[in-house]
Amino acid sequence: MRAFRAQADGCGALASFTGIARPLGHGGGAVTAMFLDHHPRLTLQSMEQIRAQAVSRFALVDARIIHRCGPILPSEPIVWVAASAPHRRAVLDAVDCMMDRLKTEAIFWKREETALGAHWIEPTEADHAAAERWA
Amino acid sequence: MTQIFDLRFYGPLADAIDRQVEFAPDSSVGDVAALRAALARRYACAQALLSADKSCCVIGDGFVGENHLLSGGEAVEFFPPVSGG
Numbered sequence: 001m002r003a004f005r006a007q008a009d010g011c012g013a014l015a016s017f018t019g020i021a022r023p024l025g026h027g028g029g030a031v032t033a034m035f036l037d038h039h040p041r042l043t044l045q046s047m048e049q050i051r052a053q054a055v056s057r058f059a060l061v062d063a064r065i066i067h068r069c070g071p072i073l074p075s076e077p078i079v080w081v082a083a084s085a086p087h088r089r090a091v092l093d094a095v096d097c098m099m100d101r102l103k104t105e106a107i108f109w110k111r112e113e114t115a116l117g118a119h120w121i122e123p124t125e126a127d128h129a130a131a132e133r134w135a
Numbered sequence: 136m137t138q139i140f141d142l143r144f145y146g147p148l149a150d151a152i153d154r155q156v157e158f159a160p161d162s163s164v165g166d167v168a169a170l171r172a173a174l175a176r177r178y179a180c181a182q183a184l185l186s187a188d189k190s191c192c193v194i195g196d197g198f199v200g201e202n203h204l205l206s207g208g209e210a211v212e213f214f215p216p217v218s219g220g
Contacts, residue, residue, distance in 0.1 A: 037149065038145075041196055103219040104217075105219065107217050109145055109146025109217060110218035111150075120146055123217075123218065
């Protein structure tokens with residue numbers, strides 16, 4: 001964030017969001033670990049598309065998306081999204097938009113591991129509804 | 136001539152089949168739809184995930200349709216529904 005802020009010369013607003021691995025899974029049971037599978041090229045491409053479209057749509061000075069892949073433990077950070085712009089409405093909406101789109105469009109496959117076994121999860125109805133707001 | 140495809144799978148498909156497979160279908164396949172059918176016969180446990188309404192086919196980092204023609208030797212990837220980030 002410090003580095004991002006240093007490059008946001010002249011901006012009146014910065015916003016960021018950090019997504020953290022929840023200790024409870026979609027089914028309500030305790031998650032022991034999560035695994036994020038990804039594609040060697042298309043995952044980054046999907047993230048860059050989301051970032052670039054946010055920069056254009058909200059007239060941002062800059063935006064960043066950093067997303068982990070591989071094994072992730074509960075309470076660890078998974079994703080960090082940030083935006084800079086002259087005014088606050090743009091950065092708040094941009095971060096919200098990028099997160100909603102990441103949840104449904106980014107090319108990741110997420111597996112939750114619990115005491116009852118592992119299962120791959122898909123975006124929820126709520127995730128799709130949230131992304132639809134920006135269509 | 137025997138067709139051999141370099142197949143890559145992700146997410147639940149990788150769990151069900153494997154991450155990467157060299158696949159020689161029992162009989163010649165001319166397009167993606169035929170390749171899917173051949174895979175579903177070989178890997179019955181992944182039949183549902185391999186269906187066209189459940190997974191996308193990617194060749195050369197581009198999404199292709201069921202009618203995309205294949206000759207053999209291509210690197211073909213199958214994406215199940217993404218979880219998102």
